[in-house]
Amino acid sequence: MADLSVTFAKTIKSPNPFWLASAPPTNSGFQVMRAFDAGWGGAVWKTIGEPIVNTTSRYSSIDYNGVRMMGLNNIELITDRPIEDNLREIYEVKKRFPHHAVIASLMVDSKRETWHDIVKRTEDAGADGLELNFGCPHGMSERGMGSAVGQVPEYCEMITAWVKEVARTPVLIKLTPNVTNIALIGRAARKGGADGLSAINTFNSITSIDLDDLAPRPKVSGKSAHGGYCGPAVKPIALNMVHTLNADPEIRIPVSGIGGIATWQDAAEFILLGCSSVQVCTAVMHYGFRIVEDMIDGLSNWMDEKGFKTLDDFRGASIARLEDWGNLDLNYKIIASIDPEKCIGCDLCHIACWDAAHQCIHIEGEGREAPTRVEKESAMNFLAPPAHHPLHVHEPVLHSRGITTRYVGLSGNGRQGQAPPPTTSLHSSTEDAPPALRSNRVPYVDEEECVGCNLCWLVCPVDSCITMKEVRTGLPFESFNDRTKRLAKVSTCEPPST
Amino acid sequence: MAIKNKYVQISPEEFDRNFADIHPPLTPNAAVIEASRCLFCFDAPCTIACPTHIDVPKFIKKIATRNLRGSARTILEANILGASCSKVCPVEVLCEGACVMNHHNEKPIQIALLQRHAMDWAHDHQFQPFVPGTANGKKVACIGGGPASLACAAELAQLGYAVTIFERKPLAGGLNTYGIAEYKLTPEDALREVESVRKLGVKFECKVEIGGQSSSGKLDSIPNPTLRSVSLQSLERDFDAIFVGIGLGDTTDLEVPGEHLEGVVDALTFIEDYKTKRTKCKVGRRVAVIGAGNTAIDAATAAVRLGVPEVRMVYRRSEAEMPAFAYEYELAKGDGVIFNWRTQPVKIHGKKAVEKLECVSMRLGKPDKTGRRRPEPVPRSKFFIECDMVIKSLGQTKHDDFLKAVPLLKRSRDGRVLVDEKTCQTSNPKFFAGGDCVNGGREVVDAVADGKKAAHGIETWIRRNG
Ligand SMILES: Cc1cc2nc3c(=O)[nH]c(=O)nc-3n(C[C@H](O)[C@H](O)[C@H](O)COP(=O)(O)OP(=O)(O)OC[C@H]3O[C@@H](n4cnc5c(N)ncnc54)[C@H](O)[C@@H]3O)c2cc1C
Ligand SMILES: Cc1cc2nc3c(=O)[nH]c(=O)nc-3n(C[C@H](O)[C@H](O)[C@H](O)COP(=O)(O)O)c2cc1C
Numbered sequence: 001m002a003d004l005s006v007t008f009a010k011t012i013k014s015p016n017p018f019w020l021a022s023a024p025p026t027n028s029g030f031q032v033m034r035a036f037d038a039g040w041g042g043a044v045w046k047t048i049g050e051p052i053v054n055t056t057s058r059y060s061s062i063d064y065n066g067v068r069m070m071g072l073n074n075i076e077l078i079t080d081r082p083i084e085d086n087l088r089e090i091y092e093v094k095k096r097f098p099h100h101a102v103i104a105s106l107m108v109d110s111k112r113e114t115w116h117d118i119v120k121r122t123e124d125a126g127a128d129g130l131e132l133n134f135g136c137p138h139g140m141s142e143r144g145m146g147s148a149v150g151q152v153p154e155y156c157e158m159i160t161a162w163v164k165e166v167a168r169t170p171v172l173i174k175l176t177p178n179v180t181n182i183a184l185i186g187r188a189a190r191k192g193g194a195d196g197l198s199a200i201n202t203f204n205s206i207t208s209i210d211l212d213d214l215a216p217r218p219k220v221s222g223k224s225a226h227g228g229y230c231g232p233a234v235k236p237i238a239l240n241m242v243h244t245l246n247a248d249p250e251i252r253i254p255v256s257g258i259g260g261i262a263t264w265q266d267a268a269e270f271i272l273l274g275c276s277s278v279q280v281c282t283a284v285m286h287y288g289f290r291i292v293e294d295m296i297d298g299l300s301n302w303m304d305e306k307g308f309k310t311l312d313d314f315r316g317a318s319i320a321r322l323e324d325w326g327n328l329d330l331n332y333k334i335i336a337s338i339d340p341e342k343c344i345g346c347d348l349c350h351i352a353c354w355d356a357a358h359q360c361i362h363i364e365g366e367g368r369e370a371p372t373r374v375e376k377e378s379a380m381n382f383l384a385p386p387a388h389h390p391l392h393v394h395e396p397v398l399h400s401r402g403i404t405t406r407y408v409g410l411s412g413n414g415r416q417g418q419a420p421p422p423t424t425s426l427h428s429s430t431e432d433a434p435p436a437l438r439s440n441r442v443p444y445v446d447e448e449e450c451v452g453c454n455l456c457w458l459v460c461p462v463d464s465c466i467t468m469k470e471v472r473t474g475l476p477f478e479s480f481n482d483r484t485k486r487l488a489k490v491s492t493c494e495p496p497s498t
Numbered sequence: 499m500a501i502k503n504k505y506v507q508i509s510p511e512e513f514d515r516n517f518a519d520i521h522p523p524l525t526p527n528a529a530v531i532e533a534s535r536c537l538f539c540f541d542a543p544c545t546i547a548c549p550t551h552i553d554v555p556k557f558i559k560k561i562a563t564r565n566l567r568g569s570a571r572t573i574l575e576a577n578i579l580g581a582s583c584s585k586v587c588p589v590e591v592l593c594e595g596a597c598v599m600n601h602h603n604e605k606p607i608q609i610a611l612l613q614r615h616a617m618d619w620a621h622d623h624q625f626q627p628f629v630p631g632t633a634n635g636k637k638v639a640c641i642g643g644g645p646a647s648l649a650c651a652a653e654l655a656q657l658g659y660a661v662t663i664f665e666r667k668p669l670a671g672g673l674n675t676y677g678i679a680e681y682k683l684t685p686e687d688a689l690r691e692v693e694s695v696r697k698l699g700v701k702f703e704c705k706v707e708i709g710g711q712s713s714s715g716k717l718d719s720i721p722n723p724t725l726r727s728v729s730l731q732s733l734e735r736d737f738d739a740i741f742v743g744i745g746l747g748d749t750t751d752l753e754v755p756g757e758h759l760e761g762v763v764d765a766l767t768f769i770e771d772y773k774t775k776r777t778k779c780k781v782g783r784r785v786a787v788i789g790a791g792n793t794a795i796d797a798a799t800a801a802v803r804l805g806v807p808e809v810r811m812v813y814r815r816s817e818a819e820m821p822a823f824a825y826e827y828e829l830a831k832g833d834g835v836i837f838n839w840r841t842q843p844v845k846i847h848g849k850k851a852v853e854k855l856e857c858v859s860m861r862l863g864k865p866d867k868t869g870r871r872r873p874e875p876v877p878r879s880k881f882f883i884e885c886d887m888v889i890k891s892l893g894q895t896k897h898d899d900f901l902k903a904v905p906l907l908k909r910s911r912d913g914r915v916l917v918d919e920k921t922c923q924t925s926n927p928k929f930f931a932g933g934d935c936v937n938g939g940r941e942v943v944d945a946v947a948d949g950k951k952a953a954h955g956i957e958t959w960i961r962r963n964g
């Protein structure tokens with residue numbers, strides 16, 4: 001079995017990379033101990049500071065297609081429990097779980113002495129490291145803390161430096177994503193002496209508005225405030241931010257990846273983009289601590305399959321696979337290919353390609369050839385669709401409320417099996433044709449016209465029914481950057497700009 | 499009817515329990531989840547398969563966004579009986595059978611339950627999306643108050659016609675009210691839809707029989723002093739067009755000795771009986787249902803639910819030839835119905851009431867013209883089935899007397915009214931027809947589709963003729 005253990009910033013050790021993010025699941029020693037029993041490798045304590053008062057309610061979420069909490073929003077602040085209670089419980093947890101990582105998240109007034117004081121007390125309690133919460137986007141920022149610090153590189157660097165003056169354990173800076181370029185904040189933290197970064201905290205958000213009483217959610221007596229957004233919905237943005245940090249040559253300190261992680265696959269992706277550990281909040285709030293079981297098991301099985309013995313074997317392996325767009329090969333070509341055996345005939349690929357891509361997936365029985373590019377372009381009068389294509393015909397249907405249309409198929413030869421031809425002769429309706437089902441709903445791709453955009457493949461509900469196949473162009477690698485250089489050289493009118 | 503042994507009787511609570519909804523409704527959240535599974539197919543096969551062409555993906559997506567008003571409107575615009583259809587449609591052979599999910603190794607989208615979800619919302623919110631059209635001074639009579647006429651009338655009323663429905667039963671709704679298995683549709687459900695049609699200004703003349711025997715002087719076979727009769731001629735005189743939605747007639751006779759004995763009843767009467775009298779409907783302890791169509795199954799499963807300890811179905815062909823839908827057969831099997839395949843009743847024995855059924859075994863010979871193998875008796879195979887109630891279910895007759903009285907009306911050799919497929923107009927231009935009397939007995943949704951088509955046929959015809 002693969003070794004999942006982690007050493008973060010030289011001294012923070014944990015049996016696996018799965019840490020609980022600083023949030024409600026790490027609110028108390030009782031919870032953290034249960035989490036460690038369940039298998040979590042580390043925990044970042046719910047942010048400690050002068051206790052606050054929270055509102056009710058505090059959370060709201062986005063459901064997607066019947067699935068709950070695709071995105072979670074909260075207007076909760078830092079811990080509402082006294083500093084001493086938290087510190088005493090950190091001490092007890094560390095005593096019982098000496099090999100698990102316990103990191104204290106901190107947020108206090110932006111005064112040097114206050115920071116010195118809390119750092120010393122926390123380290124005395126036995127925490128393995130400190131995470132400075134420069135990320136909370138609501139409530140605390142209005143008091144000059146949280147993201148108010150994390151959005152200004154100079155403040156971030158200054159407070160990090162204050163903490164480093166006294167800290168004996170590694171200092172992590174938790175970054176807010178509510179900035180234009182997260183690398184600038186990462187560099188400032190590094191300059192201030194940070195030993196690591198945690199990214200990301202939550203996004204400023206308004207999740208939804210109650211369309212009955214018009215109040216945004218979560219509702220606090222008919223009103224709301226902007227809150228922090230997290231959960232599966234934010235993962236792609238988090239991955240991008242984590243990549244920005246890990247690819248930056250001026251940062252080069254370990255990153256604990258956060259944002260929408262719910263499965264071992266998510267975790268593997270963050271590690272492939274260079275993270276040293278991962279942190280989870282929403283998924284635990286949704287399903288409880290036990291989700292870590294499959295995270296550990298799945299990651300380790302995948303590593304065994306791939307022959308990775310330790311996390312270092314693949315950490316960062318995908319960083320260099322992200323390029324500037326200008327360096328991608330313009331001569332690489334793929335086209336869609338449909339497996340008629342697997343196709344269930346929903347024709348979503350057809351309509352997606354027709355309405356939203358390049359009109360190159362057709363349905364057999366249209367009885368027409370695919371248009372050539374020239375024909376297509378000559379038909380571009382912006383009113384009619386390409387002339388070569390059969391038109392989708394809508395037959396007017398008389399309704400009591402006026403005339404509407406009913407889809408009857410395609411002009412021209414018409415689709416096979418469309419509604420039976422009109423008849424005026426009397427005959428019994430039991431002799432009708434059976435329901436006018438098209439005999440063939442399997443579409444086909446016009447390979448000349450397909451631009452390989454992936455859209456049909458993305459919409460197809462059947463696994464590996466559409467595959468994107470490589471077409472040999474016979475042309476050598478050439479990127480946009482290469483091409484502009486080449487064209488600049490050939491050009492006789494203008495000298496290449498430098 | 500009198501029965502030799504003691505009657506079986508259940509309590510009202512047992513009745514409610516036994517006849518409870520066979521497909522309970524979806525909860526709001528389950529509906530959203532199910533609706534979200536729908537792929538939103540292009541030119542969706544489910545829509546094509548629905549005889550009324552409800553835009554299925556459209557109404558389903560509206561459920562996913564909890565736009566139930568829009569969803570209900572989408573359904574009702576295509577099918578005014580959308581609520582009963584959602585409960586009675588044999589969807590396995592209609593929309594759900596066509597759903598592409600069947601090829602995806604997944605359950606089809608539960609279209610009927612979703613449709614019901616929107617229809618329940620419409621009922622709970624007294625949603626009545628349509629209004630009567632501006633009166634155009636034209637009058638149409640609909641004969642029969644079943645689904646075909648209701649659909650025709652609703653459509654015409656919205657186009658401004660003054661429509662009167664003539665129904666010989668005390669209540670309108672046709673088989674929806676009197677014939678559909680109680681665990682699928684209750685008479686209250688059916689009458690709710692009748693009310694929605696009435697709200698469009700359609701007039702209902704119940705307990706009125708058009709043409710037929712009573713109008714020619716003789717009273718109805720069941721003496722019914724309150725039944726009024728109106729002649730076809732007066733209808734032709736008073737109305738600009740006439741829609742014939744009379745459905746089918748009585749159950750076909752067995753034509754065996756003993757058919758007159760007490761305890762022999764036809765399936766339609768039996769079903770109407772238990773649906774209207776509920777626990778007061780009298781059933782025996784050993785019931786034999788003759789036939790194996792969907793109606794026979796309905797009668798058998800109803801008997802089981804009424805507490806009959808032994809219910810059997812007697813059919814002269816085998817399992818493979820039975821006309822009932824596969825899932826109806828499953829339902830009967832699940833109810834513990836006994837099946838006597840390849841069994842032909844030849845005589846019913848009993849002094850005054852049924853005591854036993856004399857039968858012969860059958861074997862299957864050469865295929866007949868319907869392609870099914872023709873059953874023929876096995877020599878010396880006589881045997882008896884003890885029973886105290888026989889329910890005949892050999893299909894329904896056509897209303898021959900009535901239809902013969904309509905001038906110039908052409909019919910198929912088996913007695914169905916012939917119509918133009920697009921307009922439902924008959925060979926007598928003033929008469930339009932649809933539903934069971936045209937298709938020989940199909941589904942509610944087919945009758946609705948016909949009614950709608952006929953309404954537009956009438957509209958076109960009347961406009962053309964000034
Ligand atoms: C037992 C049974 C169970 C069924 N179960 C289902 C099911 O689960 N799902 C499904 O989709 N379909 C089911 N059906 C079929 C469905 O009920 C019919 O297809 C549908 O009701 C046909 O509608 P209709 O309007 O053509 O006729 P009907 O519903 O039969 O209505 C015709 C009406 O006309 C009246 N009438 C007839 N003659 C005259 C006259 N001369 N004057 C005045 N009134 C007249 C009748 O009293 C009747 O009310 C079932 C049918 C039966 C018999
Ligand atoms: C209810 C709630 C409270 C939080 N409180 C804190 C906090 O006190 N300190 C902190 O650094 N981050 C806090 N966070 C942010 C999380 O630690 C984490 O950075 C963020 O939720 C993204 O991770 P996720 O997508 O796994 O939830 C909080 C998040 C939530 C949902």
Ligand code: SF4
Pocket residue numbers: 338339342343344345346347348349350441442443456459460461462465466
């Ligand atoms: S999206 Fe996939 S399953 Fe649907 S028609 Fe296209 S290829 Fe077939």
Ligand code: SF4
Pocket residue numbers: 547548549550551552554577580583584587589592593594609610613943
């Ligand atoms: S009316 Fe019946 S067949 Fe049509 S969509 Fe509804 S349930 Fe399906």
Ligand code: SF4
Pocket residue numbers: 346535536537538539542543544545554555596597598599607609
């Ligand atoms: S076929 Fe099935 S998945 Fe496709 S639109 Fe109809 S219900 Fe939805």
